[in-house]
Amino acid sequence: MKIYAPTIPVCQLDENNYFVGMTTADLDPLENNGHYLLPRLCIKAEPPELRVGYVAQWCDTEWQYIEDHRYEVFYSKETGEVVVIDEPGKLPETVTDTPRPDSFHHWAEKENKWVMSPEAEAQKQQQIDNERKAKINTLLSVATEKIAAYQDMIDFADTEEESTEAEKGLLAWRRYRAALLKYQKGLISELPRTPEE
Structure with a gap:
């Protein structure tokens, strides 16, 4: 009496017959003739060779290799x-x-x-210029607000120490605003750092 392996390797396919991987088929316990129960979408065949950029598809009797960019x-x-x-x-x-x-x-x-295109290049440069102007204007507004706040602190300081601290802040922000104006006019190439940095 011939002895059969309890399982054999089989190829698992998907709904479109593309190779998914390997699985096993069990020996049919009701038959004693080497019949195996193949799982759904499985075939008895040698597994396909793996090729980078391709997927194997079973076509009746052989593997075909299809480009795969999924x-x-x-x-x-x-x-x-x-x-x-x-x-x-x-x-x-x-x-x-x-x-x-x-x-x-x-x-x-x-x-x-x-x-x-040259037109698109001009548009891009215009956008960069507009964004640069908007950024500088925002920074100038912030600097102006800070300067006004420090001036108020000086004008209404309760102590000499408060006034001295506020004067330091006022001076730093006025220097920063002056540097921003130079940057805006192209007199300096680097955007100045805020006094808080």
Whole structure:
């Protein structure tokens, strides 16, 4: 009487016949002829070889290898947004693995990269300039408020010590505001640090 192994390795597939992994099939206890009970979506076959960037699919009698980009990050050439690839297969021509640097860039198919037109470059520079001006104006407002507060503290100080401390604060913030104005006019290249830093 032949003795059969209690289990054998089998290939587990998903609903689309893509290889998922290995599992086991149990020997049929009601039959004594080497018949094994295959779990659902399993086949008796040699496991496929692992290939980076591919998934194996069972096609009747053999494995076929399909490109698999499901766990990679891609970007739309039209919008620059992240595109989720949820099916194996060739990549659509509308995606790239290079992220768009910013909203001023557009995809140039001929160069096969993100590029910026002269108009977009001018717009970007204008935006940078506007943001810089807005930041400086905000910092100047804060400095002016601090200067006014320190002046009030000097004017209404109860002690000489209070007045001396307030004068130090006033001087520091006035120096800072003067440096901001120089930065605004391009006379210095580095944004000055606030007296609180």
